[in-house]
């Protein structure tokens with residue numbers, strides 16, 4: 800039997816959990832430091848996203864990663880398209896799988912109970928008019944969270960939460 804790669808969620812959120820607004824991000828754009836952190840974390844791995852998140856990416860595919868989109872319709876430019884998240888998670892052979900959004904995909908990932916850890920950039924401000932949010936951690940996710948402050952910018956924390 801094949802062993803599944805580790806499966807992580809990655810997101811940037813406000814303190815209350817807001818992640819999206821009107822099909823895009825609530826904040827203007829991620830900082831250079833945020834982008835570097837995200838790129839280093841997900842480098843040479845699979846990034847799995849919902850069709851709406853794929854549409855929202857300003858530059859795609861994400862360079863140096865296996866771009867996987869969950870959609871019921873064909874998606875041009877993706878490396879793989881799967882009709883559901885479970886099929887994707889069971890099929891991908893890679894060193895790690897990062898589920899990168901949006902809300903619908905995060906909810907499905909928690910429902911499947913296959914998430915090993917959650918990487919987050921947690922901003923210190925709230926944003927108005929948000930319509931997409933991080934779902935709460937599942938009950939069995941009895942967590943240990945490591946939180947650290949950005950060294951160069953006081954606007955955010957980085958955090959990693961995993962099952963003990």
Ligand SMILES: NC(=O)c1ccc[n+]([C@@H]2O[C@H](COP(=O)([O-])OP(=O)(O)OC[C@H]3O[C@@H](n4cnc5c(N)ncnc54)[C@H](OP(=O)(O)O)[C@@H]3O)[C@@H](O)[C@H]2O)c1
Pocket residue numbers: 809810811812817818819820821822823824848849850851852853855869870871872882883884899900901902903904905907931
């Ligand atoms: N802050 C962050 O870290 C972050 C990260 C990513 C996204 N976002 C934001 O989140 C928002 C997008 O999230 P979203 O929840 O609207 O959409 P999404 O999760 O990106 O994509 C939803 C789409 O994925 C497909 N899908 C496949 N399986 C599904 C399932 N089990 N349940 C629901 N949909 C499924 C459907 O596409 P088809 O109709 O094609 O089948 C559905 O319309 C945007 O505002 C984006 O900017 C924020």
